[in-house]
Amino acid sequence: MEIFSYINIGGTIAFVASGALAGIRQKLDIFGILVIAFVTAIGGGTLRDLLIGQSPVKWLMDVNIIYLIVGISLATILFRKYIDKLDKTLLFFDTLGLAFFTIRGIEVGLETQLSTPSCIILGTITACFGGVIRDILLNEVPTIFSKEIYATACIVGGISFFVFKNFDISQTLLELLTFIIIIGIRFFAIKTNFTLPKIEK
Amino acid sequence: MEIFSYINIGGTIAFVASGALAGIRQKLDIFGILVIAFVTAIGGGTLRDLLIGQSPVKWLMDVNIIYLIVGISLATILFRKYIDKLDKTLLFFDTLGLAFFTIRGIEVGLETQLSTPSCIILGTITACFGGVIRDILLNEVPTIFSKEIYATACIVGGISFFVFKNFDISQTLLELLTFIIIIGIRFFAIKTNFTLPKIEK
Amino acid sequence: MEIFSYINIGGTIAFVASGALAGIRQKLDIFGILVIAFVTAIGGGTLRDLLIGQSPVKWLMDVNIIYLIVGISLATILFRKYIDKLDKTLLFFDTLGLAFFTIRGIEVGLETQLSTPSCIILGTITACFGGVIRDILLNEVPTIFSKEIYATACIVGGISFFVFKNFDISQTLLELLTFIIIIGIRFFAIKTNFTLPKIEK
Numbered sequence: 163m164e165i166f167s168y169i170n171i172g173g174t175i176a177f178v179a180s181g182a183l184a185g186i187r188q189k190l191d192i193f194g195i196l197v198i199a200f201v202t203a204i205g206g207g208t209l210r211d212l213l214i215g216q217s218p219v220k221w222l223m224d225v226n227i228i229y230l231i232v233g234i235s236l237a238t239i240l241f242r243k244y245i246d247k248l249d250k251t252l253l254f255f256d257t258l259g260l261a262f263f264t265i266r267g268i269e270v271g272l273e274t275q276l277s278t279p280s281c282i283i284l285g286t287i288t289a290c291f292g293g294v295i296r297d298i299l300l301n302e303v304p305t306i307f308s309k310e311i312y313a314t315a316c317i318v319g320g321i322s323f324f325v326f327k328n329f330d331i332s333q334t335l336l337e338l339l340t341f342i343i344i345i346g347i348r349f350f351a352i353k354t355n356f357t358l359p360k361i362e363k
Numbered sequence: 364m365e366i367f368s369y370i371n372i373g374g375t376i377a378f379v380a381s382g383a384l385a386g387i388r389q390k391l392d393i394f395g396i397l398v399i400a401f402v403t404a405i406g407g408g409t410l411r412d413l414l415i416g417q418s419p420v421k422w423l424m425d426v427n428i429i430y431l432i433v434g435i436s437l438a439t440i441l442f443r444k445y446i447d448k449l450d451k452t453l454l455f456f457d458t459l460g461l462a463f464f465t466i467r468g469i470e471v472g473l474e475t476q477l478s479t480p481s482c483i484i485l486g487t488i489t490a491c492f493g494g495v496i497r498d499i500l501l502n503e504v505p506t507i508f509s510k511e512i513y514a515t516a517c518i519v520g521g522i523s524f525f526v527f528k529n530f531d532i533s534q535t536l537l538e539l540l541t542f543i544i545i546i547g548i549r550f551f552a553i554k555t556n557f558t559l560p561k562i563e564k
Numbered sequence: 565m566e567i568f569s570y571i572n573i574g575g576t577i578a579f580v581a582s583g584a585l586a587g588i589r590q591k592l593d594i595f596g597i598l599v600i601a602f603v604t605a606i607g608g609g610t611l612r613d614l615l616i617g618q619s620p621v622k623w624l625m626d627v628n629i630i631y632l633i634v635g636i637s638l639a640t641i642l643f644r645k646y647i648d649k650l651d652k653t654l655l656f657f658d659t660l661g662l663a664f665f666t667i668r669g670i671e672v673g674l675e676t677q678l679s680t681p682s683c684i685i686l687g688t689i690t691a692c693f694g695g696v697i698r699d700i701l702l703n704e705v706p707t708i709f710s711k712e713i714y715a716t717a718c719i720v721g722g723i724s725f726f727v728f729k730n731f732d733i734s735q736t737l738l739e740l741l742t743f744i745i746i747i748g749i750r751f752f753a754i755k756t757n758f759t760l761p762k763i764e765k
């Protein structure tokens with residue numbers, strides 16, 4: 163679906179903006195902010211490409227994505243006072259990006275002939291690992307390990323993908339249903355402030 | 364030796380359990396605990412595979428190891444109150460795993476025609492790096508850099524491997540002797556509370 | 565130019581020494597210091613090799629670099645009281661190494677037929693990423709994100725490289741000019757205590 167490439171761009175923009183804002187909060191200089199924005203946006207896809215042996219990794223071959231990331235980072239720095247108020251818009255794009263990157267990772271796994279669990283893991287890595295590297299670079303325990311229903315939406319979405327795949331539906335419908343499930347879980351969790359149970363020691 | 368595949372499984376189980384317990388201590392949610400257990404178990408082998416260009420990395424192709432890790436993680440969470448009392452059993456398996464993964468890494472290095480020092484480094488990375496990533500994700504300075512004779516056992520074991528290799532002994536005996544040396548050093552260090560000297564500034 | 569291989573060795577030595585000194589400051593044991601020195605020296609080149617799919621990564625195939633790193637690390641530990649006073653010598657070599665590794669990364673990118681921005685990024689990663697991994701392992705927010713004109717010298721040097729390339733000059737002159745620019749920026753920044761502006765939230 164053509165729409166997916168727009169969503170890809172929207173998701174990348176959201177990931178870049180969230181990375182840049184995290185860098186600004188930590189009082190990094192411009193270069194530090196650029197790097198954090200960069201790894202947030204491409205970290206998940208990079209680890210995926212390394213794990214499956216896709217080389218060179220894809221973003222190195224795509225000059226447009228590099229210009230997009232640098233441009234959005236600078237725009238985020240310039241308009242930082244307004245973007246903080248755009249929290250909901252950002253969250254919306256971030257969730258679209260999460261869903262898109264999960265599906266992309268699963269399909270790359272299928273192209274590489276991986277097993278179902280490996281595809282689901284690859285989708286989750288693609289969607290979530292950029293944020294994990296961002297948190298490591300900023301010297302924090304990665305948020306997704308303790309605070310939010312985030313990766314869980316990817317995993318449930320991934321499982322759904324393979325359940326739906328057993329039915330005789332088109333690729334487009336399959337992607338669309340997975341997309342809706344991931345976005346649905348994420349928005350439901352945000353609305354209801356739902357988190358996974360902590361394990362009491 | 365057939366026994367090595369049992370030890371491989373025992374070592375993986377110990378690494379998973381130690382990762383899961385570390386996640387529980389840090390009050391992560393179930394997903395966070397799963398991820399920490401996963402990287403502790405497969406982190407070392409993954410870095411090894413990336414460095415030598417084995418692609419896709421091996422665990423992505425082995426669905427059994429994924430089910431094993433998820434299963435043991437959930438079991439560790441369920442029985443966490445008892446496992447803490449199993450400290451010695453865990454330590455025993457962990458040491459077996461350490462020895463096994465070191466030998467495995469060295470042999471992968473030999474298959475890739477690497478030099479002796481590179482093989483020893485590769486063995487040590489295979490055995491120790493999962494724990495290093497675990498500590499980084501939990502935002503701690505990796506334990507093995509300051510507290511325990513751990514990697515040192517792998518390095519000495521690796522050097523012994525290549526010393527023994529000069530003698531005309533069978534592959535099985537070579538592996539067994541290396542195994543005993545790594546386990547011996549580790550248990551001796553634990554019993555006597557022996558550590559490497561700190562460097563006074 | 566033959567001189568570049570001397571500079572390569574000089575740069576590696578400086579990176580090893582700076583890593584080892586950082587490990588000593590954190591009171592690591594000998595093994596920890598060796599690891600920190602190692603990753604500081606080879607971390608940038610390793611990530612570069614992984615990203616472009618150079619496998620096995622180059623240092624695994626080069627036993628001399630491994631002996632050099634171990635030797636310099638031990639020498640740094642032995643003579644630590646004197647090296648601290650050698651701050652300026654170290655800084656000098658570190659800057660030479662920074663310039664050399666940037667040019668090396670750019671040229672590897674060109675050999676891999678990457679676009680201009682990708683080559684500049686690859687050069688910067690080669691020169692700076694070892695220090696980033698060192699800081700992550702020591703549980704600190706990477707220095708280069710907030711304190712110094714460091715990566716910026718690589719980026720400006722990289723841009724200059726491609727500007728000069730449009731003129732009809734020899735490869736040697738091209739490398740030399742880039743070299744001088746990177747070193748010039750870095751020394752100017754150190755002398756004048758110049759930093760990138762922090763972004764006020």
